[in-house]
Amino acid sequence: MHQRKTTTLIKSLLLATLLSNILIVSACSAESSNTPILSNQSTPAEIYELGLAYYEGNSVPQDYEKSFSLFKRAADQDYAPAKYDLGTMYYEGIGVEQDYKKAFK
Known part of the structure; x- marks a missing residue:
């Protein structure tokens, strides 16, 4: 038993x-x-999505400098949403020194 x-x-x-x-x-x-991983073949949209994740702190720690860097990479490839958010970050001074001329550009 x-x-x-x-x-x-x-x-x-x-x-x-x-x-x-x-x-x-x-x-x-x-x-x-949930955390996107970039490779050398990543599209501007994928780079932008990772930048957005860092901007919002979604699945990764919030980091405006990383977000800015990723938005810039996507914007340099002529990705319109990244250009818009990059301009907003310049305008508001988020993750970068405020610069209205760069924001307008």
Whole structure:
């Protein structure tokens, strides 16, 4: 009788451990899949989306300087939404020194 209770308890603990490990792995992989990764073949739209993620602090820590840098990369490839947000950052002085002439450009 004592052995049966011990076996049942061990099975329950093993199952609980297995389920908690599965949940942890799932949470980690879901979190990392939300963060875009850039490559040398990244399109301006992908670069812009990562810049937007840094601007808003969405899936990554908020970082206006990184956001500005990524918007600039996309804008240099003639991506209109990036040009707009880059101009806004220059106008407001977000992540860069305020410069109305560059904002207008």
